[in-house]
Amino acid sequence: MAEVVIVSTPADAGRLAAESIERRLAESERPVLGVATGSTPLATYRALAERGTDLAGATAFALDEYVGLPDGHPEGYRAVLEREFCEVTGFDSANLHVPDSDPARLETAGPRYEALIREAGGVDVQILGIGTDGHIGFNEPGSSLASRTRVKTLATQTRRDNARFFDSIDDVPIHCVTQGLGTIRDAGHLILLAFGPSKANAIRSALEGPVSSSVPASLIQLHPSVTVLVDEAAAAKLEHAAYYRTAYANKPAWQRL
Numbered sequence: 521m522a523e524v525v526i527v528s529t530p531a532d533a534g535r536l537a538a539e540s541i542e543r544r545l546a547e548s549e550r551p552v553l554g555v556a557t558g559s560t561p562l563a564t565y566r567a568l569a570e571r572g573t574d575l576a577g578a579t580a581f582a583l584d585e586y587v588g589l590p591d592g593h594p595e596g597y598r599a600v601l602e603r604e605f606c607e608v609t610g611f612d613s614a615n616l617h618v619p620d621s622d623p624a625r626l627e628t629a630g631p632r633y634e635a636l637i638r639e640a641g642g643v644d645v646q647i648l649g650i651g652t653d654g655h656i657g658f659n660e661p662g663s664s665l666a667s668r669t670r671v672k673t674l675a676t677q678t679r680r681d682n683a684r685f686f687d688s689i690d691d692v693p694i695h696c697v698t699q700g701l702g703t704i705r706d707a708g709h710l711i712l713l714a715f716g717p718s719k720a721n722a723i724r725s726a727l728e729g730p731v732s733s734s735v736p737a738s739l740i741q742l743h744p745s746v747t748v749l750v751d752e753a754a755a756a757k758l759e760h761a762a763y764y765r766t767a768y769a770n771k772p773a774w775q776r777l
């Protein structure tokens with residue numbers, strides 16, 4: 521099962537995530553980091569910067585990209601990652617891949633992105649946030665657990681949640697290109713982070729509910745190597761929280777996140 525660590529603050533989660541990322545990338549001959557956008561991964565990017573993690577030889581792959589934003593739009597995920605990941609950690613943006621969401625090439629965007637990930641040797645460690653509707657990447661409820669990178673339609677709830685980055689919900693694109701759940705499952709290790717009360721239901725369903733395409737993040741139950749880092753608010757509805765705390769407090773020193 522996933523290792524669940526309940527922390528006090530997003531900064532604490534970021535530090536644990538960064539430590540795990542640094543160690544896993546150092547062990548890889550061709551280090552590949554899977555990066556996410558949104559608010560959740562920011563503390564991890566800050567922690568990587570604070571640790572001075574050397575990402576010079578690494579390649580990064582974004583989970584997803586909106587369709588329909590003009591090139592260079594500040595909320596396009598390439599621009600977001602350049603600003604919030606590359607600039608913060610010193611990662612070379614030439615080594616950052618984001619799905620090609622140009623409308624003229626959409627039909628082949630998924631297979632081309634899959635090929636790039638394969639050519640890079642696969643993702644060693646994937647950072648994940650979770651949507652209030654249980655999505656990971658932009659795999660909305662109903663997404664096949666075996667899905668690969670493809671065009672998806674965003675749920676209204678997701679567009680509402682992401683409207684804070686735009687002038688209004690009407691400006692949030694309706695389509696995206698996202699890694700599939702099968703793509704995410706292929707990563708060597710998953711680090712799922714969630715903060716705040718709005719994530720409590722999704723986290724409970726993902727960790728303790730049935731594995732179901734209705735809760736795409738429940739895919740993590742099928743993955744052999746997962747760390748879940750949540751704050752108290754996001755953990756508030758977990759039935760087995762006491763067990764997770766006991767397991768972490770008694771973690772053998774040789775075990776790692």
Ligand code: F6R
Pocket residue numbers: 555556557558559560561583584648649650651652655656657658
């Ligand atoms: C972002 C992504 C999404 C977000 C999720 C949570 O690349 O794939 O799954 O991780 O929507 O977003 P925040 O972190 O803004 O709450």
